[in-house]
Amino acid sequence: MSYMQDEQKKTTDSYKNIAAFIQGKIEAGEWSAGRKLPTQRALAEEFNVNRSTVIHALDILKDKGYIESKSGSGTFVSKHSSSDISRNMMNWNDYSKYSVYPTNHQTVRKINNLELDQSLIQLGKGELHTSLFPRDSFNKSLRTLENTFDNYGYNDGTGDDRFRQAISNYLKKRGISSSPQTILPVSGALQALQLITLGLLQRGSTVYAPHVSYIHSLHMFRTSGMRIKSVPFTSKALDADYLREHLSGNHHSSVLYINPTFHNPTTQTISSNNRKDLVEISNQYKMPIIEDDIFRDLWLDQEPHAPISSLDNSGHTLLIGSFSKTMAPTLRIGWISGPVDVIDKLSDLRMQLDYGTSYLPQLALYDFLESGRYEQHLLELREELRYRRDMLVHLLEENMDDYATWEVPNGGMFIWVLFSEEVNIRRLFTSLVGQGVLINPGFIYSSYPNQYVRLSFASSSVEEMRRGILIMRKVIEQHQMTVLE
Numbered sequence: 415m416s417y418m419q420d421e422q423k424k425t426t427d428s429y430k431n432i433a434a435f436i437q438g439k440i441e442a443g444e445w446s447a448g449r450k451l452p453t454q455r456a457l458a459e460e461f462n463v464n465r466s467t468v469i470h471a472l473d474i475l476k477d478k479g480y481i482e483s484k485s486g487s488g489t490f491v492s493k494h495s496s497s498d499i500s501r502n503m504m505n506w507n508d509y510s511k512y513s514v515y516p517t518n519h520q521t522v523r524k525i526n527n528l529e530l531d532q533s534l535i536q537l538g539k540g541e542l543h544t545s546l547f548p549r550d551s552f553n554k555s556l557r558t559l560e561n562t563f564d565n566y567g568y569n570d571g572t573g574d575d576r577f578r579q580a581i582s583n584y585l586k587k588r589g590i591s592s593s594p595q596t597i598l599p600v601s602g603a604l605q606a607l608q609l610i611t612l613g614l615l616q617r618g619s620t621v622y623a624p625h626v627s628y629i630h631s632l633h634m635f636r637t638s639g640m641r642i643k644s645v646p647f648t649s650k651a652l653d654a655d656y657l658r659e660h661l662s663g664n665h666h667s668s669v670l671y672i673n674p675t676f677h678n679p680t681t682q683t684i685s686s687n688n689r690k691d692l693v694e695i696s697n698q699y700k701m702p703i704i705e706d707d708i709f710r711d712l713w714l715d716q717e718p719h720a721p722i723s724s725l726d727n728s729g730h731t732l733l734i735g736s737f738s739k740t741m742a743p744t745l746r747i748g749w750i751s752g753p754v755d756v757i758d759k760l761s762d763l764r765m766q767l768d769y770g771t772s773y774l775p776q777l778a779l780y781d782f783l784e785s786g787r788y789e790q791h792l793l794e795l796r797e798e799l800r801y802r803r804d805m806l807v808h809l810l811e812e813n814m815d816d817y818a819t820w821e822v823p824n825g826g827m828f829i830w831v832l833f834s835e836e837v838n839i840r841r842l843f844t845s846l847v848g849q850g851v852l853i854n855p856g857f858i859y860s861s862y863p864n865q866y867v868r869l870s871f872a873s874s875s876v877e878e879m880r881r882g883i884l885i886m887r888k889v890i891e892q893h894q895m896t897v898l899e
């Protein structure tokens with residue numbers, strides 16, 4: 415075969431392969447009616463062909479009635495197809511539209527997917543770069559599982575006693591006296607929030623939360639039938655007067671959710687006076703506080719103020735911790751600390767839902783904590799994060815001074831950057847994705863539009879951070895040019 419014939423055959427085979435692949439997914443029922451297909455660019459990369467080959471394959475499937483295009487939105491598995499296969503297909507996308515848990519905000523879903531794309535510079539992600547995981551020292555703890563993993567049956571949902579004791583010791587070092595019976599291991603802080611919502615709160619309760627907050631907490635409260643009341647959250651304080659004013663009218667079944675230390679996404683830490691105020695308010699109005707303190711160990715300059723729960727002697731506060739931010743979110747391990755009655759209730763709920771947290775991460779973390787390797791890891795991690803924070807601040811000073819302002823955080827993993835009005839944040843987000851950089855726009859953390867962007871100094875390498883900020887500057891400059899033209 416000549417070179418030309420060879421190329422022609424390759425192209426023919428390629429579009430047939432792509433069409434067969436997509437048709438196969440639809441016929442096997444893996445891709446339901448209404449599902450969005452990967453972009454032409456993604457398919458071209460996946461099959462290592464150019465876009466015109468992909469377009470040819472899609473045209474064939476359109477003619478056969480398997481897929482349909484919606485202008486501006488992309489290509490979808492056909493809902494109203496004339497083909498027998500599509501007519502008989504279960505339409506899971508329509509069926510699940512009104513489920514108890516609706517799907518995430520479109521931008522949040524997009525970010526969730528793009529966060530897995532290794533080719534992008536991750537400039538907003540809320541997790542440590544893989545190089546910051548204490549691989550060698552954690553491996554030592556993993557090896558101890560050979561001897562410590564000795565409990566194979568269903569238990570009572572309260573978790574492993576050794577892990578509970580280790581968390582009790584860990585909390586003592588942070589000024590909180592909690593016996594092991596007041597600790598419930600959970601599969602991450604998000605599950606802690608879910609258990610508290612399902613097990614303790616009532617539908618229709620009011621959840622007071624800072625006006626910008628961790629997205630998944632708000633989504634979960636809302637989908638569980640809670641009403642969210644946004645509390646003004648300014649520098650170093652949640653507005654206590656606002657809370658008093660609203661609670662004095664009606665405090666029936668209210669709860670306060672706060673991430674008080676290196677708050678996600680603003681990185682603010684509330685003052686010790688504000689913490690005392692919140693405890694006083696919660697006692698006065700019998701309003702529980704959910705203290706989500708998962709960034710506490712990431713302090714960089716000085717130890718943060720004592721947790722709210724350590725100031726509360728009347729059992730109103732439930733403290734949540736996790737190893738997702740200091741180790742790795744894939745460990746899926748955290749805890750709730752609260753009165754024994756609460757822990758009993760929530761462990762019973764665990765028995766109804768999933769029989770409790772897996773023992774393997776509990777045992778590995780038990781050894782990591784008790785051997786002193788966790789505290790050693792934190793010392794090294796802080797040093798590295800301090801360096802990265804200073805680098806990002808330096809990069810922002812050099813490149814973003816004309817467009818944005820920010821405060822230097824003294825802990826956590828983010829810088830909360832406020833862009834001037836002339837920067838269109840939605841456009842910035844989309845253009846940066848096109849240029850291989852992912853940021854977290856501030857509007858996903860609040861129901862109000864805003865000019866903020868969450869940048870992370872922990873989730874990419876220093877070199878990637880540098881490239882990302884330079885690309886961002888170029889994109890903003892190009893936009894300015896088009897506005898001026």
Ligand SMILES: Cc1ncc(COP(=O)(O)O)c(C=O)c1O
Pocket residue numbers: 540601602603604605628673678706708735736737738743747748
């Ligand atoms: C404030 C806050 N709470 C909870 C979570 C969820 O943590 P986990 O991975 O432990 O479920 C996150 C994750 O980003 C967070 O930022």
